[in-house]
Amino acid sequence: MRKVILLIVGVLIPSGLIYAVWLGFGALFEPNVNPEVAPYELYIRDSTTTAEVYDQLLADDVLLTPEGLPLLAQRKGLEWPRAGHYVITEDMSSNSIVNMLKAGLQTPVKVNFNSAASLEEIAQKLSEQLMVNESSLLQALQQPMKGWEGPLALGAFLPDTYEFYWNASAQTVAEKLYQNTVSFWTPNRVKQAKAMGLTPSEVSTLASIVMKESSKADDRPNVARLYLNRLAKGMKLQADPTVIFAMKRLDPGIEVRRVLRKDLKIEDPYNTYYTTGLPPGPICVPEKSALLAVLNAPEHDYIYMCANPDQPGYHAFASNYASHLLNQRRWVQYLNNRKIYR
Numbered sequence: 001m002r003k004v005i006l007l008i009v010g011v012l013i014p015s016g017l018i019y020a021v022w023l024g025f026g027a028l029f030e031p032n033v034n035p036e037v038a039p040y041e042l043y044i045r046d047s048t049t050t051a052e053v054y055d056q057l058l059a060d061d062v063l064l065t066p067e068g069l070p071l072l073a074q075r076k077g078l079e080w081p082r083a084g085h086y087v088i089t090e091d092m093s094s095n096s097i098v099n100m101l102k103a104g105l106q107t108p109v110k111v112n113f114n115s116a117a118s119l120e121e122i123a124q125k126l127s128e129q130l131m132v133n134e135s136s137l138l139q140a141l142q143q144p145m146k147g148w149e150g151p152l153a154l155g156a157f158l159p160d161t162y163e164f165y166w167n168a169s170a171q172t173v174a175e176k177l178y179q180n181t182v183s184f185w186t187p188n189r190v191k192q193a194k195a196m197g198l199t200p201s202e203v204s205t206l207a208s209i210v211m212k213e214s215s216k217a218d219d220r221p222n223v224a225r226l227y228l229n230r231l232a233k234g235m236k237l238q239a240d241p242t243v244i245f246a247m248k249r250l251d252p253g254i255e256v257r258r259v260l261r262k263d264l265k266i267e268d269p270y271n272t273y274y275t276t277g278l279p280p281g282p283i284c285v286p287e288k289s290a291l292l293a294v295l296n297a298p299e300h301d302y303i304y305m306c307a308n309p310d311q312p313g314y315h316a317f318a319s320n321y322a323s324h325l326l327n328q329r330r331w332v333q334y335l336n337n338r339k340i341y342r
Contacts, residue, residue, distance in 0.1 A: 029095050032093050033064065039087050039089050049080060054069060054070050062088060063094065068094050069094040078101060082103075083166075083167045106165055106167075108164060108165055108166075110162070112161040116284065117284050118154070122137075122285065137173060140171050140173065141157065141174050145178045147199075148178075152281045152282070154208065154285050155282045157174075162177070205280075205282045206224065206227060206228075206294050207224075207291045208285070209239050209272075210227065211286055215313055220290060222300065222302070222317060223315060224294040224297040226304075230303055238273050242283060245270050245279075245283040246274075301319045302317040304323070306318075307331050308331075
C-alpha cells in the first residue's frame with residue numbers, strides 16, 4: 001500500500017499537473033475559436049468592460065475553451081478594451097484575442113451611401129454603419145468645405161464606398177468624404193467643366209438636377225446636354241425637379257407625382273421656371289455617375305424634353321417647340337388615364 005501511495009504522490013500527481021498545465025497552455029496559446037462562427041465580428045463601444053465582451057463571446061459560442069480568457073485578460077491588465085470593430089478568426093488563441101483588444105488592433109469597416117437628399121440623410125445613413133453619433137456627424141458635415149460652401153454643401157460629399165475604423169470621429173468621416181470629392185476633381189475634369197463655362201460646384205448642381213430628372217444611366221447624358229444647351233442659349237432650365245425641391249422647401253411633407261402649372265410660378269431661387277441659370281446649389285447629393293453624365297454629355301441640339309410614356313423612366317426629346325408640344329400632350333394623356341393629378 002505504501003508503494004502505491006508513493007507512486008501516486010511521486011508520479012501520477014505530477015503527471016496530472018503537467019497535463020493540466022499543458023491543457024491550460026493549449027487553451028491560452030493555441031487556436032481556440034469555434035470554426036462554425038469564424039470569422040466573428042465583434043463591435044465594442046466606449047465604456048464596454050472585458051467582462052461584458054466575455055459574456056458576449058460565451059453567448060455566441062465563439063471560444064472552444066473559454067475559461068482561460070478572463071484570467072489572461074486580468075493578468076494582462078485588460079479591464080477596458082478599446083472601442084472598435086474587431087474580427088476574430090479561426091486561427092486565433094485566447095492570448096491573441098486579448099492582445100488584439102488591448103492594443104486596439106481593429107479591422108476597418110466598409111460603409112457606403114448611394115444617394116442622399118440632404119446632409120441630414122448622409123449623417124443618418126453613415127451613423128447606422130459607424131459608432132459616430134448622428135448629430136455630431138451632421139455638425140461636421142455642415143462645416144464649410146472649400147469650394148462647396150453654403151448652399152453648395154450637398155456637392156461636397158461624394159456618394160461612394162468608404163473604409164473607416166468603426167469608432168472614427170465625426171470630423172474624420174466628414175473630411176474623408178470631402179477629400180474623395182476633391183480627388184474626383186482631377187485637373188482634366190476641372191478643365192472639362194471650364195470648357196462648359198462651369199465650376200466643379202456648378203457641375204455638381206447641374207448633376208443633381210440631372211439625377212433627379214432621370215434614373216436611367218443611358219438617359220442622363222442626353223438630359224445633361226439638353227440643360228447645357230439651354231444654359232448656352234440663356235434659356236431657363238425649366239426643370240421639374242427644381243420645382244418639386246422649391247415646393248418641399250415650403251412644405252417638407254408634400255408628395256408630388258405631377259407638377260401643375262400653378263407650381264411653376266413659385267417664387268423661389270431653386271425654381272428654374274422662375275429664375276434663369278442654375279439654382280444656388282444642388283437639390284440632392286449628386287452621384288458620381290451623374291457628375292460624369294454632365295462632364296461627358298454627348299453633343300445634340302435638343303432643348304426640350306418630356307417624360308416618355310412609351311419608355312418609362314426615359315425622355316422624349318425635341319429640338320423645336322412644336323415637336324415638344326406633341327410629346328407633352330402624350331405625357332399629359334398618360335397621366336390623366338392613370339388618374340395622376342398631383
